[in-house]
């Protein structure tokens with residue numbers, strides 16, 4: 362019935378499936394676009410204006426400052442075009458064609474930042490191993506790359522095996538995703554027991570309790586990646602716990618402690634000799650509707666309670682329970698790093714830790730980096746552009 366008018370420009374670089382409109386109701390300046398499956402979208406005249414005639418065809422960005430927008434009466438008529446697109450007539454008689462697949466993506470909420478995430482897969486020890494993909498394939502096969510990043514955002518944890526075991530492999534894989542987020546540990550850092558020169562508990566051979574890195578920052582790194590270059594030590598297994606499972610357990614079985622963990626704030630500060638980063642917040646921070654869960658569970662950098670003295674005893678009691686749940690073997694994965702393994706995880710959701718190892722009996726060398734959540738999700742959206750969207 363409809364022939365796609367593929368030359369209709371959209372206000373972005375996405376590829377949309379043609380989703381013909383059935384009818385248009387309402388009166389300008391607010392018209393309602395309907396599809397045959399009863400989905401609809403209300404469109405205001407100036408929003409349509411900004412996303413059609415005001416769009417620069419090269420950058421696909423809107424070019425008109427709000428002060429210079431016309432009156433909302435600029436839209437005279439809106440109707441269904443011969444091809445099922447939306448045809449709008451402007452004051453003065455010119456027309457614009459609006460891609461119905463783009464409108465449908467907005468109606469379906471595919472344009473909001475969290476749409477790329479899908480529903481999270483909350484896991485426990487029964488998962489056994491992290492979702493695992495071939496490291497060599499990730500470097501040159503976009504479909505494997507997309508599958509790895511998809512597992513990374515749904516499970517919060519995904520592993521590559523058989524990546525090169527040289528010290529540059531971490532940076533090579535990281536830069537395929539996006540810009541590496543530097544920190545006081547550098548861009549790509551090394552995790553290895555170096556005793557008296559250690560700048561972090563991570564760089565000793567000691568046990569590391571379940572934690573998430575850099576709660577000392579306004580925005581802790583979204584994702585962390587660790588690549589095993591060498592591992593000949595006994596012990597030192599990597600432990601992972603899904604923070605969403607911890608939250609579920611605390612909420613269901615320890616309501617009072619859960620309330621304390623989500624409301625009572627602590628000051629966090631790193632203790633480097635040449636840096637002093639600080640932030641304040643609760644240990645479990647649910648953020649806002651559009652910001653992710655952030656676990657601030659790194660005791661080496663927890664500085665002081667930021668709460669009434671009367672609340673401090675129950676804050677400590679709640680932390681003890683939090684730690685017990687985070688270390689519950691039923692919720693935890695424990696996997697040894699093999700050379701060539703590269704593990705990525707959501708640093709704000711997943712709690713990670715490490716068994717003690719004896720570095721005197723061998724070497725355990727990991728290379729790691731952080732990449733902001735924005736950049737991981739951006740790469741995933743771009744990888745998915747080859748899959749058309751819309752109804």
Ligand SMILES: [Fe+2]
Nearest residue numbers: 563573574713
């Ligand atoms: Fe860590």
